[in-house]
Amino acid sequence: MAHGSNYKVAFRRRREGKTDYGARIKLIDYEKPRLVVRISNNQATVQIVDYSPEGDITRTSAVGKQLADYGYLGNTGNITGVYLTGYLCGKRALAAGIDYAILDIGLRSPIKGSKIFAALKGAVDAGLEVPHGDFIFPEDERIRGEHIANYAESLDDDEKAKKFSKYLERGLEPADLPANFEKGLPIMELEIVDALIPDLEEEVMDVNLVQRMHKSGRKVNFRVIVAVGNKDGYVGLGQGKAKEVGPAIRKAVDNAKYNIIKVRRGCGDWGCVCGREHTVPFKVQGKTSSVSVNLMPAPAGVGLVIGDVGKTILKLAGIHDVWSQSFGQTQTTVNFANAVFNALKTLSEVKATQEDLKKMGVNY
Numbered sequence: 001m002a003h004g005s006n007y008k009v010a011f012r013r014r015r016e017g018k019t020d021y022g023a024r025i026k027l028i029d030y031e032k033p034r035l036v037v038r039i040s041n042n043q044a045t046v047q048i049v050d051y052s053p054e055g056d057i058t059r060t061s062a063v064g065k066q067l068a069d070y071g072y073l074g075n076t077g078n079i080t081g082v083y084l085t086g087y088l089c090g091k092r093a094l095a096a097g098i099d100y101a102i103l104d105i106g107l108r109s110p111i112k113g114s115k116i117f118a119a120l121k122g123a124v125d126a127g128l129e130v131p132h133g134d135f136i137f138p139e140d141e142r143i144r145g146e147h148i149a150n151y152a153e154s155l156d157d158d159e160k161a162k163k164f165s166k167y168l169e170r171g172l173e174p175a176d177l178p179a180n181f182e183k184g185l186p187i188m189e190l191e192i193v194d195a196l197i198p199d200l201e202e203e204v205m206d207v208n209l210v211q212r213m214h215k216s217g218r219k220v221n222f223r224v225i226v227a228v229g230n231k232d233g234y235v236g237l238g239q240g241k242a243k244e245v246g247p248a249i250r251k252a253v254d255n256a257k258y259n260i261i262k263v264r265r266g267c268g269d270w271g272c273v274c275g276r277e278h279t280v281p282f283k284v285q286g287k288t289s290s291v292s293v294n295l296m297p298a299p300a301g302v303g304l305v306i307g308d309v310g311k312t313i314l315k316l317a318g319i320h321d322v323w324s325q326s327f328g329q330t331q332t333t334v335n336f337a338n339a340v341f342n343a344l345k346t347l348s349e350v351k352a353t354q355e356d357l358k359k360m361g362v363n364y
């Protein structure tokens with residue numbers, strides 16, 4: 001071998017051309033969450049990732065195909081779609097209490113005006129703080145998709161039908177892309193949530209004073225955690241920070257709505273055959289930093305065997321019976337609440353056949 005006896009086989013992901021370990025170590029050294037942007041032909045994936053020695057932990061994420069939920073009909077893989085994906089992830093990050101991240105573009109080249117930076121602009125416009133220089137962003141007209149609309153206008157009808165068949169299939173006139181872009185901005189999401197789930201109840205779980213030393217002196221903020229739910233399968237959890245309690249609560253409520261999830265419920269315990277959606281259908285685990293919570297199916301009538309914070313969230317979700325175990329610093333409301341919420345999220349990820357689900361009384 002031409003390499004001689006000192007040849008060392010590189011790490012697997014280096015050989016596969018997936019990870020630049022040098023760059024990764026530098027990024028991890030900042031000890032801040034990373035805004036990870038990865039772009040494929042059809043859509044972008046934007047995530048907020050924390051380093052942990054056991055493996056990266058994704059705190060929150062957004063993918064292009066989710067934009068359809070907010071009324072965006074355009075292409076998810078172009079600059080407009082990628083920007084919106086970044087925006088959605090930014091909003092979700094804020095809702096999860098993350099307000100600062102550093103950009104991680106992996107092995108992509110940092111080309112001015114490219115999609116990577118469209119995603120970055122989306123996240124920054126959503127309110128996430130990410131160090132950057134503004135010169136790197138694509139032009140606003142391109143983000144709004146005006147160049148696409150103009151191009152479509154320059155074509156005759158036959159050509160347009162050919163080149164924009166997917167747009168037309170989804171019922172979007174390419175010329176309306178800029179208008180649809182505005183609609184796709186997930187800021188609309190709150191109104192959509194309010195419209196779809198009208199009887200949401202709010203519950204303030206925790207109000208805390210947090211202090212931070214800043215070069216201009218001490219900064220004191222209220223941090224509020226709010227859960228929202230309709231007591232029938234929908235629940236959300238959010239944090240808000242502000243100088244006064246009122247605005248902090250309003251932010252937290254908005255964020256909780258951004259974070260709303262549909263909860264899988266059923267009649268999971270073999271001892272119970274009522275068939276109603278009153279408990280969690282499977283045993284699931286949720287974790288946040290030091291706290292971990294197990295939720296287990298319980299027969300009807302058992303009630304919510306869990307701490308008060310958990311009770312509030314489960315009640316709002318419309319779960320009436322559950323057994324639980326919790327480990328770690330469970331008296332920290334934020335962490336306990338997040339752990340319970342994460343456990344509820346995992347419910348939808350459990351793979352089961354339609355038949356089994358039916359047996360357990362699960363409709364979703």
Ligand SMILES: [Zn+2]
Nearest residue numbers: 267272274275
């Ligand atoms: Zn039952």
